[in-house]
Amino acid sequence: MDTRPVRLGVIGLGPRAETLLATLRNFSQEECCVTAVCDIALQRVEKILGIFAANKLPLPRTFADHRKLLADSEVDAVLIPTSWNSHLAIAADAMKAGKYAGIEVGGASSLDELWQLVRNAESFGGACMMLENCCYGRNELLVTNMVRQGLFGEIVHCSCGYEHDIAWELVDKNGCMCERGFQNLKRCGDLYPTHGLGPIAKILRINRGNRFLAVSSFASKARGFRRYAEKVGSPVTEFAMGDVVTSVIKCANGETITLTHGISLPRPYSRDCRVQGTKGIWLEDAKGIFIEGISETKTEIDVAGNPYYTHVWDPVEKFYEKYDHPLWQEFRNNPTGGHGGMDTLSLRAFLDAARNRTPPPIDVYDCAAWMAVTALSESSVAAGGLPMPFPDFTDGKWIYETRGKISKWDLNA
Amino acid sequence: MDTRPVRLGVIGLGPRAETLLATLRNFSQEECCVTAVCDIALQRVEKILGIFAANKLPLPRTFADHRKLLADSEVDAVLIPTSWNSHLAIAADAMKAGKYAGIEVGGASSLDELWQLVRNAESFGGACMMLENCCYGRNELLVTNMVRQGLFGEIVHCSCGYEHDIAWELVDKNGCMCERGFQNLKRCGDLYPTHGLGPIAKILRINRGNRFLAVSSFASKARGFRRYAEKVGSPVTEFAMGDVVTSVIKCANGETITLTHGISLPRPYSRDCRVQGTKGIWLEDAKGIFIEGISETKTEIDVAGNPYYTHVWDPVEKFYEKYDHPLWQEFRNNPTGGHGGMDTLSLRAFLDAARNRTPPPIDVYDCAAWMAVTALSESSVAAGGLPMPFPDFTDGKWIYETRGKISKWDLNA
Numbered sequence: 001m002d003t004r005p006v007r008l009g010v011i012g013l014g015p016r017a018e019t020l021l022a023t024l025r026n027f028s029q030e031e032c033c034v035t036a037v038c039d040i041a042l043q044r045v046e047k048i049l050g051i052f053a054a055n056k057l058p059l060p061r062t063f064a065d066h067r068k069l070l071a072d073s074e075v076d077a078v079l080i081p082t083s084w085n086s087h088l089a090i091a092a093d094a095m096k097a098g099k100y101a102g103i104e105v106g107g108a109s110s111l112d113e114l115w116q117l118v119r120n121a122e123s124f125g126g127a128c129m130m131l132e133n134c135c136y137g138r139n140e141l142l143v144t145n146m147v148r149q150g151l152f153g154e155i156v157h158c159s160c161g162y163e164h165d166i167a168w169e170l171v172d173k174n175g176c177m178c179e180r181g182f183q184n185l186k187r188c189g190d191l192y193p194t195h196g197l198g199p200i201a202k203i204l205r206i207n208r209g210n211r212f213l214a215v216s217s218f219a220s221k222a223r224g225f226r227r228y229a230e231k232v233g234s235p236v237t238e239f240a241m242g243d244v245v246t247s248v249i250k251c252a253n254g255e256t257i258t259l260t261h262g263i264s265l266p267r268p269y270s271r272d273c274r275v276q277g278t279k280g281i282w283l284e285d286a287k288g289i290f291i292e293g294i295s296e297t298k299t300e301i302d303v304a305g306n307p308y309y310t311h312v313w314d315p316v317e318k319f320y321e322k323y324d325h326p327l328w329q330e331f332r333n334n335p336t337g338g339h340g341g342m343d344t345l346s347l348r349a350f351l352d353a354a355r356n357r358t359p360p361p362i363d364v365y366d367c368a369a370w371m372a373v374t375a376l377s378e379s380s381v382a383a384g385g386l387p388m389p390f391p392d393f394t395d396g397k398w399i400y401e402t403r404g405k406i407s408k409w410d411l412n413a
Numbered sequence: 414m415d416t417r418p419v420r421l422g423v424i425g426l427g428p429r430a431e432t433l434l435a436t437l438r439n440f441s442q443e444e445c446c447v448t449a450v451c452d453i454a455l456q457r458v459e460k461i462l463g464i465f466a467a468n469k470l471p472l473p474r475t476f477a478d479h480r481k482l483l484a485d486s487e488v489d490a491v492l493i494p495t496s497w498n499s500h501l502a503i504a505a506d507a508m509k510a511g512k513y514a515g516i517e518v519g520g521a522s523s524l525d526e527l528w529q530l531v532r533n534a535e536s537f538g539g540a541c542m543m544l545e546n547c548c549y550g551r552n553e554l555l556v557t558n559m560v561r562q563g564l565f566g567e568i569v570h571c572s573c574g575y576e577h578d579i580a581w582e583l584v585d586k587n588g589c590m591c592e593r594g595f596q597n598l599k600r601c602g603d604l605y606p607t608h609g610l611g612p613i614a615k616i617l618r619i620n621r622g623n624r625f626l627a628v629s630s631f632a633s634k635a636r637g638f639r640r641y642a643e644k645v646g647s648p649v650t651e652f653a654m655g656d657v658v659t660s661v662i663k664c665a666n667g668e669t670i671t672l673t674h675g676i677s678l679p680r681p682y683s684r685d686c687r688v689q690g691t692k693g694i695w696l697e698d699a700k701g702i703f704i705e706g707i708s709e710t711k712t713e714i715d716v717a718g719n720p721y722y723t724h725v726w727d728p729v730e731k732f733y734e735k736y737d738h739p740l741w742q743e744f745r746n747n748p749t750g751g752h753g754g755m756d757t758l759s760l761r762a763f764l765d766a767a768r769n770r771t772p773p774p775i776d777v778y779d780c781a782a783w784m785a786v787t788a789l790s791e792s793s794v795a796a797g798g799l800p801m802p803f804p805d806f807t808d809g810k811w812i813y814e815t816r817g818k819i820s821k822w823d824l825n826a
Contacts, residue, residue: 018717157659227691243691265569266703
């Protein structure tokens with residue numbers, strides 16, 4: 001195993017870059033060093049350099065043009081927290097330059113931008129990984145581990161989603177405050193599928209013996225953003241995005257997945273996780289797991305004197321001690337970094353792949369399949385819920401099961 | 414208000430009739446008396462008479478042909494707990510005879526059997542009510558009451574379902590033990606939509622200013638029944654029914670409803686209720702309600718020093734004292750009868766309508782719209798998730814909002 005620090009470039013220096021850099025400051029100098037940063041806006045570059053200086057860190061080289069950063073031989077890998085409209089094209093450029101590219105979460109606007117990503121990953125020796133931190137969430141990994149050990153039996157149905165009231169982040173008295181606001185102003189579909197879908201795709205071994213076949217999507221009326229926009233006096237109030245977008249995905253191995261997107265209504269946060277098999281179920285919103293033979297089933301008597309059975313949830317925490325994923329058994333006593341430690345684990349996984357030039361645990365085919373949901377769900381909503389087929393970005397390679405574990409970060413084995 | 418006891422006939426004397434009669438034994442002689450019973454199987458008639466005798470109740474007249482019972486002038490209203498394949502035709506006969514018919518829950522096999530029901534209800538002076546006990550569940554009525562008072566704002570999205578492990582009831586070493594087993598052996602769709610969908614339809618005022626427009630349905634692979642059948646040595650193992658059937662319904666007023674059917678996998682019971690509006694949400698599985706301005710929203714700080722907000726569930730019970738539905742405020746200190754008291758309330762609502770010959774709170778158009786989901790979901794599953802449009806069983810009358818409250822049992826006002 002290579003032990004050099006990975007030399008990182010960061011392209012796009014907005015708020016997400018600040019969070020990523022805050023997490024990276026907890027990493028040792030042996031793990032990585034940020035040697036280059038890039039943004040088209042000079043004031044963002046200056047702000048980031050200020051953060052480096054304040055933390056007494058060596059200053060990185062600075063670029064305005066991402067292609068010049070990508071040509072820098074002192075950079076092994078790049079993180080690309082740029083806008084949703086640019087990060088896939090920049091990632092494609094990164095792979096053309098032979099770099100490892102860490103792509104932020106989000107969705108695609110067209111299928112073709114995903115094909116470009118795939119073809120460049122296949123042609124130039126680079127690789128990309130989606131930094132889907134939720135794939136490294138404690139409960140997601142716990143359940144992955146339990147599924148791999150057979151505790152849930154054969155998986156038949158899953159749910160996931162992103163339900164988070166962020167209207168306040170997207171609109172204020174000046175109108176839409178950020179690109180994501182504009183995206184929700186103009187588009188209607190599941191624009192943010194991967195926090196929920198990534199972990200579920202890993203559990204279902206999508207692209208490793210299974211694949212997404214088709215998605216049908218449905219949007220509720222759009223009221224939440226309008227209500228918030230009117231409250232704060234925004235000049236734009238008519239958002240295209242339905243408050244709740246529901247999608248159902250069918251998989252080649254017969255599983256169904258229900259996917260929900262809702263970011264405009266007041267409610268507690270949820271990623272709506274549900275993993276259900278022939279022997280057990282995890283339901284995030286119930287904070288519970290039921291496993292046949294482990295969890296309690298009570299016998300009760302109805303008014304007519306006949307017996308019936310009541311299955312009882314176990315709290316998820318009951319399973320931590322015995323079934324925490326190896327990554328979390330190591331990490332659980334000191335989970336540092338953004339989003340409860342998930343950012344740390346996903347970045348470490350990326351650095352490990354970049355350092356050793358091994359296939360990343362969330363690869364270009366995963367990126368393409370997961371992000372395709374966005375473009376396809378928009379099409380399906382527009383067509384009244386018509387099922388939209390997924391392209392096979394693997395050109396048939398998905399039919400093979402995973403063989404062997406690449407590294408301890410591997411989510412597929 | 415008429416105060417005569419309602420003279421009831423019971424057609425179909427299987428286990429559900431026993432539960433209904435057990436609940437009716439708690440009713441006073443001023444409310445109702447069972448004057449006639451009917452079954453094609455003599456041993457079921459004898460068993461029921463034995464129950465009457467054991468409880469020292471006057472013996473009802475007995476019939477083998479339901480048409481003869483319906484011609485009996487000593488019968489005001491009938492309950493029809495017969496098989497799914499016969500209860501709608503018998504209900505149509507009951508209305509032709511001018512009786513009030515209480516229909517058990519379930520779904521339709523064809524749209525035409527629902528049209529027959531509707532046309533007979535419109536033509537002969539009888540009426541039917543679906544005895545959907547869950548419409549009178551405490552939490553369902555609590556939330557209905559809160560929605561009517563505006564606490565949830567404008568409703569935009571709902572979920573509901575029937576998730577209940579009943580494989581043990583449907584199959585044993587002899588194969589399918591009951592009609593429901595055969596239904597699940599041969600059919601794939603949402604065969605049991607109304608426990609979840611009924612209360613949601615009432616909240617959304619379906620057929621009273623709103624209506625179901627279309628449904629798309631998706632079935633997971635079928636493993637649960639097979640696994641159970643193999644375990645108990647059943648000669649039939651290949652069930653058509655997917656373990657989890659997911660449907661999405663679109664409504665005329667722009668709401669979406671996600672509906673789930675799952676009866677073959679081990680898991681805790683749920684009706685999957687979710688009611689979400691611009692100001693609040695109820696989520697059954699979280700045992701929680703969040704209402705803007707009532708429930709807590711915490712301000713927290715992320716690793717980069719930026720603020721974010723955490724909405725916190727209130728337990729449902731917090732709202733009982735102030736917002737219990739009037740029916741439950743009256744009932745809550747002594748909820749007797751089957752299914753936690755819901756059977757009592759739905760039967761009282763039916764008896765009240767039959768006694769006063771007023772429109773029942775769950776009428777023939779509700780029956781038709783709710784039960785149509787079954788036939789349409791089968792079609793949609795068969796067509797790969799294609800959206801299937803709902804007929805307008807009201808012939809356009811749905812566009813008018815409810816005006817005034819018919820009785821205290823009314824769920825629409």
